[in-house]
Amino acid sequence: MxxxxxxxxxxxxxxxxxxxxxGKLERxxxxxxxxxxxxxxxxxxxxxEERIAYxxxxxxxxxxxxxxxxxxxxxxxxxxxxxxxxxxxFEHGIRxxxxxxxxxxxxEGIQPVLACIVDTVSExxxxxxxELDRLVKEKKRELRRKAx
Numbered sequence: 742m743x744x745x746x747x748x749x750x751x752x753x754x755x756x757x758x759x760x761x762x763x764g765k766l767e768r769x770x771x772x773x774x775x776x777x778x779x780x781x782x783x784x785x786x787x788x789x790e791e792r793i794a795y796x797x798x799x800x801x802x803x804x805x806x807x808x809x810x811x812x813x814x815x816x817x818x819x820x821x822x823x824x825x826x827x828x829x830x831f832e833h834g835i836r837x838x839x840x841x842x843x844x845x846x847x848x849e850g851i852q853p854v855l856a857c858i859v860d861t862v863s864e865x866x867x868x869x870x871x872e873l874d875r876l877v878k879e880k881k882r883e884l885r886r887k888a889x
Contacts, residue, residue, distance in 0.1 A: 763805075763808075763810075766793070766801050767804060770785055770801050771810060771811075773785055774822060775824050780821065780823075781819050781821050782820070785802065786798055802820070805822070806822065810825060810826060
């Protein structure tokens, strides 16, 4: 019997975590920065086809800088922003936070979470279960090598 889908209060899926941590505009600006590499406020203003106020974009870039998602350098009177993390590092960080939240209950809380992961993976795709098994074995070998 398949368990009903619902969200517990305080629990969010990885995409929801990102949307809560970043506003919609922040995420769009970050996406544009990843696409371009280094941008000025003017670059973002033009990329958004001048539909969003220049000062709003300036504030958004500053917020992303303060959240440590962008680096910035000053050139004359203008700031140039570049990603301080890659898209992959960002997504990995979100997944890490979600997993840490799930496993944060200590040793007694881990077993039910792991069992749920295995059940969910096996319901969706048996090959994913084999891949999970392979990853666990690989990690065990790695840990043994480090211990020796």
